[in-house]
Amino acid sequence: MGSLSLDQVEASEGYTLHVDLPAQTVTTPGGRVLQFEIDHFKKQALLQGLDNIGWTLSHSDEIAAYEQRRKQEAPWLY
Secondary structure, eight states, rough: OOOOHHHHHTTTOOOOOETTTTEEEOOOOTTTTTEEOHHHHHHHHHHOOOOOHHHHHHHHHHHHHHHHHHHHOOGGGG
């Protein structure tokens, strides 16, 4: 698939692209479909609307379980 140049975008006022993140494609107004690569982890975070803090908080149950285990394994740390 070809690439998209900035000249093409600047040449058309109101130029819009359709980005389909799940399919990893960009569609031009003329119907040309371009594929792009994205890291799987980053893709999932974007699809779920998670930033780094949100992703960490999504694991709060596992974090709490780890902390509970750790308190029993090394109570002197707490």
